[in-house]
Every structure is written in structure tokens, then in C-alpha cells.
Amino acid sequence: MVYDFCVIGGGIVGFSTAMKLGELQPGARILLLEKEAAPGMHQTGHNSGVIHAGIYYEPGSLKARLCREGLDSTRAFCRNHGIPYDQCGKLIVATDEVELRRIETLYERAIANGLSLERMDSRELARREPNITGVAALFSPETAIVDYVAICRKMAMLVQQAGTDIRYGCTVDRIEERADRVDIGAGEEEFQASRLIVCGGLQADRLARMAGLEIDFHIVPFRGEYFQLPREKSGIVKHLIYPAPDPSLPFLGIHLTRMIDGSVTVGPNAVIGFSREGYPKFSFSLRDTLDFAGFPGFWKLIGKYRSHAVKELHSSLSKSAYLHECRKYCPSLTIDDLQPYRAGIRAQVVNARGEVVHDFLFRQTARMLHVCNAPSPAATSALPIGAMIAAKCLEH
Template identity: 55%
Template sequence: MRDVIVVGGGIVGLATAYEILRRRPGADLLVVEKEAEVAQHQTGHNSGVIHAGVYYAPGSLKARFCTEGAARTREFCREHSIPFSDTGKLVVATSPIEVTRLEALTERARANGLAVTPLSGADLREREPHVTGLAALHVHATGITDYVSVCRSLASAVSASGGEVRTSTAVTRLDELAGKVTVTVSQNGWETAESARLVIVCAGLQADRLAAMSGLNHGADAFRIVPFRGEYFRLPASRNDLIDTLIYPVPDPDLPFLGVHLTRMIDGGITVGPNAVLGLSREGYRKGSVSLRDLADLTRFPGTWRVAQNHWRTGLSEQHSSLSRRTYLELIRRYCPELTVDDLLPEPAGIRAQAVLRDGTLVHDFLIRRTDRTVHVCNAPSPAATSAFPIAAHVADLAGVAA
């Protein structure tokens, strides 16, 4: 019987395995990942941003973990020669209501202990000549990296510490007994069973289904992962000098999405996105992808309908931007008016695993649930990549793995 099985080869799962082996050298630890390689879903389909923690409610897990996580991420990148860059970020207000929201965001950032500098419209234009707005907030501590490279280095470190990372291995069943958890896995069409004293599940887009296997997703506390497809574009190489910092709009405080932004990537290019369109397939990255199973889960869950009822205007707007590049472009031209539709080149989409409760609440914070011998990370969208190391430490604490 193994000491620990970690389900999920994204950045949170691998960071958790890494943390456990750091605390308990020599532990018999197995990481199982259903894809052929690590970091194939949320971790490998994001903007690569090292977030500073400006948006998150003071005292929340996101606020607590993001700042620490950013420092730990940079430290890990230095140790493993993974490129990163401290670009900074400008949050740009383009309307009077956004100016008011920006003032509230400034106070929240300072409550979270962040160094930020308010800018006037003239200051903004002087700093970023191609960007326009009524006001802006300079967030100094934002950066960028390559989270797929971080995951590959984490997997190598886990293996070097005596752990095993097994890909192409899907979990089909969890059975918790008094002294162990039996994990049934499928590999190459064959089912086998592994047992462990402790199981930690970091399943991202499949988090609700794995939680249900442990009896943690029923009744009044039930949640569903609702996939939101984030569509990106990339600017042509001739535009790579358009911005020096990352450029973000002011987000709607009622939604957990940050809006369509311009992001300098670690490869030197600039991406545009993402929007947030309701997905009909949790892992269908191609436009128009539909999974009958995922669609059935969406339609049967009352929370989905309540989200639609509460946010239908936003949903229609996001769908419109998905169907029309010109409409999408207008989201960017609010703060970067010189871009044209010809500047929007294809870029792979991402899918955000967003937990939604039965009453239609979009879960803003990280959500972690547990049984006696399992810990489930149920909601870990952005900034989970930035926060992966402190999330891992928190999960290890909950699991009783002493530091």
C-alpha cells in the first residue's frame, strides 16, 4: 500500500506531490494523470501570468496565497532555469463607472499589501503610448512565465525524489475504507487498483466528478464544474513592441473573470484574451465542441439555470464576441484603439473550470473539501497557477502531512 496518491498532473497536483515529498522524504507517492503528458488542461492553456493578487477579497484564500505564490513561483523558476519576466501590469479604466471601480480596486490592492500606483490618463499615455484610458492602476509585482515548463520541472523533481508520475492513467473509482483508499485506474483499456493511506485529488475540469466518488458532492452542498471557454488571439510579430506591460480592463466585481487583456508572453509575442463563453465540452478546445455527457451535467444542475438567469446579458455579450471577431476587437479597442481585425491571428483556446453551487453562486475563492483520507481541490481557477505552491502547503496541512 502506498503512502499517498495524488490525482491530477496539472500544476496544483504536481506542486502538492512536490510539497509532500519535501516534507516526507522517501514517501511512497504516486501521481496519476489521465492525459499522455502533464499540464494539458488549465495549466497549459492560460496567459502565463504571475499574478500579484490585486483582485481578491482580503482574507480569502486567493488573497492569502497569491502574493506568497508569486514569490515561490519566481524562486522555483530561478532554481530550475525557467524563464520569467517581471513585466508589471496596468489596469485601465475607460468609462466613469470603471474609474469608480478602479478606485475600489486600488483600495483592495493596498489592503492586500501590494505596491500599486494610480495613474491619470496622461500618465498612462506617457507610459504606454498605444494605450488610452481615463485612468489606470500600475501593479508593480505582476510577471509572466511558462507554466508548462514549471510542471515538467515539478514532475522531474517528484521523480528524482522517489515519487512516480504515471500518465495516461484515468481514475474511475474511489473507495474509502477505515485504513485506506482504493483507487481504481484505467490504463490502455485495463483497470487495476492502487491503495494508499491518503489520496489528494486535484482534478480541475473533472473535480466535481471525483468529489462525487468520495461522497463530497451531493445535496445542499453540491457543486458542478461549469466550463467557460476562453478564446484567445495572437498579434502579428510586427506588433510585438506594442506594449511594455500587461494591459487589463477593469473587471466586473460580480464576476470571477478578468476581461480581455493584452499579455506579453514569455516567447516575446502578445496574446489577446480571453473572453468567457459557456462551454459545452469540458475538454473540447476546438470551437463548436460538444460533449453529450458534459451538456447533460449542465442542463440537469439547477445552478446552471440560475447562473443563466442572473447573468444572461453578460452571457449574450460574450457569445456575440465569440461569433464576431469585430465585436471581440471592440473589447480591446476600448483601450488600444489602433488595433484592427487583421491583427487578430489564431491562438489556442483555454477552458476555465468554474465551480457553481446549486443556488447559482459562482465560487470566487479556492474551494477545498475533505473526508478522513481524501482531500479534494474542488475549485482552483486563476490565480491557481501563481498560487500552486501555497495551495500545496495548505492541502498538505489539511491532510496531516507535517512540515
């Protein structure tokens, strides 16, 4: 059988795309291939679970628009399908005058994006969050938390009920575009589809090369390492607590995150991952390491952020250094409070100039659409991203 559409990738973006294709093309024959045994096993299942409001993004940008749409559509999806979420809100805390100027810039950007933020001085911050110290803060009342794997599983159930053929444990190792179809191979299995959409996440660059595309970027895996606070400290904060981000760096910094199960995590840092899908500490893949080590853009990136890279590595190897970052705004934490928790790995696209790619990156041919970069907050924005990808595929 020749499918109308084949989607590679069973994360939240892949399933959102399959769901939207089914809505736009009722009766279409859709196939989704996922190499793991269940949905959302990688980036979807290893993030902080935050439904972002879009504070950080350039006013009028695609990321800002998709995040805003994603905030609303994700909450609506949860309400419609009985998935719990908690609109606990987020505080972005400034601990000195430099950070105070940073959050003032953020405030202006958020207002330009149509968000409602509340400014707080140190007294109001202390009243709302007695365990948090800072000179000022911004409060985002719309930010929420959720279990994205639960959302992804619900999407998988919905698309399967609508007739999508889902194949788990199916690792794609061949892609060949022909004049009238795309041939997809996975071991001894062969599939054909009129259109192919690749939402490969951590493997997006390899799948693009496999399909014969010429690309000038690599995915560099960045490990985000978290700790979990002991249960007796789950009430240490009422909101999500974020630092004032340094605009010269590509990551937000270590924060305190309430989780939907009632626990509180601390993190993440951002260190080079030596295995794209190796979540235990010190995981190593020779193939993955040689892949980015042989890419000149990686070394340009490290040269640009070398002092920050050393600092992040130090925090990874030293729990005391990690604790120091946390205690800037939560001084009551101790070394014993930092208990083991799962890590996440971010598929960071880096171009040949050594620049971090922050925007969406697509490669499209007559019959293929490769989603090479769906940047953070892709989980929050998954529903409108899926709609955008489906429309892009159908319009071509």
C-alpha cells in the same frame, strides 16, 4: 504495494502537492496518476501565463495571502531552476468615469493587501504606453509572465527524482475508501494508498461523486477564447494591459497579454463550453453538456447574468464584436490583427443556488482529501496551495 499517498491530477496544483508531501514526509511512498501523456495539459497549459500580484482579492482573505506568497515563491522557483520569467508589470486602464471609480476602489484594496501600486493620469499612461488610450491607470510593477507548463514539467522531474511514482495515461474510473486504505482503479490497473488527494481540476466533481461523496455543486466549463497579434505587432505594448473589471461580473474581461515567448495575445472572453476538455472552437460533448444542463444551479446562474452571457456569446461568434472590446483601450487594432490562438477552459464551480464559488472548496473524509475548487489565480499560488493541501492532509 500500498502507497502512503496517491495524488490524482498532474496539473501544477497536483505536482506542487506531491512535491510538498515529499518534503514533509521524506521517504514516503507517493504515487501520482495523470490521465494525459504529459504534465499540465489542461488548465495549467491553457492560461495566460501571468504571475499575479493579488490586486483584486479581499484584504486579509486566503486568496489574497496565497497569491502574495505565490508571487514570491513562483519567482524564487524560477530563479532556482533556470526557468525564464519577465517582471513586465501590469496596467489596469480606465476608459471612462465609471471605470475610474472602479480602479480607485481597486487601488484602496491593493494598498490594504500590502501591494505597491502607482496611479497614472492619461498623460503618463500615454507616455508609458503610446498605443493605449485611457483616462487613468494603475500600474502594478510586480506582475510578471512565465510558462506554467515549464514550471509543471520541472516539478514533475523533481518529484520523480525524489522517488515519486508517476503514471501518465492513467484514467481513474474507480475510487473506494476502506477502513485502512483507499482503492483506486484505472482500467485493468489497481492501486492502494493510505491517503488519497484528488486535484482533478475540470473533473473534480466527477471524481468526488466517483468516490461516493455527496456534493451540491457542479463544474461548469467556461471557454476563454484568445487571439494572437501578428509578430510585427509584438511591440504594441510594454506591459500587460487589463481593463477595469466590473465588480458585478465573475470574470476580468478581455486584456492584452505579453507572453514569455515575446508574442502578444488578446483575450479571453468567457462563454459556456460544451466540452470540458474540447479546446477547438465548436467542440461538443453530449455528456458534458447534459451534465450542466441538468443542473438547476446552472440555469439560475445564466438567469442572473443573462445579458452578459448574450454579450459574451456575441463576441465569440463575431470577431468584430470581440475587436470592439479590445479597441476601447487599444484603438489601433484591426480585424486582421486578431489571429487564431488556443483557447482555455476554466473549471468554474457553481453551487445549487446558482452562485459562482470564488473560494477554495475541499471535501475531506478519513482517508481522502478532494480539492474541489482551487480558484484563480491557482497557477500563481500553486506552491503555497500545494503546501496548504499537504498540511491539511497530514493534520487530518
